[in-house]
Amino acid sequence: QVQLVESGGGLVQAGDSLRLSCTASGRTFSNLNMGWFRQAPGKERDFVAAISWRYGSTTYASSVKGRFTISRDNAKNTVYLQMNTLKPEDTAVYYCASHPRVRLALTAAEYDYWGQGTQVTVSS
Secondary structure, rough: OOOOEEOEEEEEEEEOOOOEEEEEEOHHHHHOOOEEEOOOOOOOEEEEEEEOOOOEEEEEOOEEEEOOOEEEEEHHOOEEEEEEOOHOOOOOOEEEEEEEOOOOOHHHHHHOOEEEEEEEEEOO
């Protein structure tokens, strides 16, 4: 069992930055692949970014590549999502998720545990 708690969401203006955090408990964090997803009202939950446990490899959705950075601090059991140059279309509830398998996962179905989500709203 893994518990995930996100924080750091809020209301910002276009062009601003935010850093989301997700703290894990219940299992050795350093053995977990972590991902960030987002879901806007009336839309499906979309992949944003992922980071592996083994080598710290990362991958991003094309819509956020170059603006968002995923990172992890195993000593703090925390994964981060640094979001720069935010756009109104980035508005969504952001979720972190985890799974213990080796390869990076890009779909929600591949993740075992989820946080409760944190709202990010970007005004124009």
